[in-house]
Amino acid sequence: MDIEKVDRILEEHEYRHSAIIGIMQDVQDIENYLPEETLRYISDKLELNLTKIFDVATFYKAFSLVPRGRHTIKVCCGTACHLAGAARNLDQVERTLHIKAEETTDDRMFSIETVNCLGACALAPVVVVDEDYYDAVKPGKIEKILSYYRSESER
Template sequence: MSKIKEVRPEKVAEILESFEHRVDSLIMILQDIQEEYRYLPEDALRIVADDLDLPLSQLYEVATFYRSFSLEPRGTHEVKVCLGTACHLRGGPMILENFERVLGVKAGQTTPDLDFTLETVNCVGACALAPLVLVDSDYHGETRPSKVKDILGKYSQK
């Protein structure tokens, strides 16, 4: 079964309706679409562009300007390795390397099975837990490279 949700025009219409089709709510509309599909599918962007009477290129400009938007499908789980100063000093780069090796992707990429997207972050304010890895909203503190497989294992079947 495909992990990419099919774009249903009625769902996009529902999101547009919840913001009263307001152009000044464009960012929030895109946020809701991203939340629904975990990325911004072109079919959904076309519906929004038509509805708000905006050129599609303008939507792509907004989508590429904000780092929180993705034009590519994202993994079911987001792994974020902290590379802020405290985490960096306590081995963050080695932990990142291990995630890259085990997942077979580089930071910023998604595994082909769409299970995981690997990212880096710069300090999430939990330096006492360094080195820190976030999976979705779970904090994995004092991580070691040897724990990488165990961490991923917790999410592989979810």
């Protein structure tokens, strides 16, 4: 990651140790994951032990230490979605992409994430691809949803 960008983020957070979560969130917003060399750089600049940074990076589910796919498929597994059949939707996404939840396809096109609740319970079961919400999703609709993003990337 661009050193200048990292410096800017650190400056915005006034080089505070307590802001490490916010700093890593900002890095991930740009890079889609937390590159190791960036974390090492942050550790040096903040004079904060690298193990402490990794402790936080591995504790919070939002952080990823490996690159993720171009499109992220979030399958909501909150209670309302679960009752409405979220597990079957997840099965179907996994079967279609030949990867498991929290994994990325070899071509780095898709990553699957499960989320606990997106607060859109009235629309259950919800699947979110990048920023697009799909409500009342049935397993039969998954293929069509995914192929839209596949063809969009080819265009």
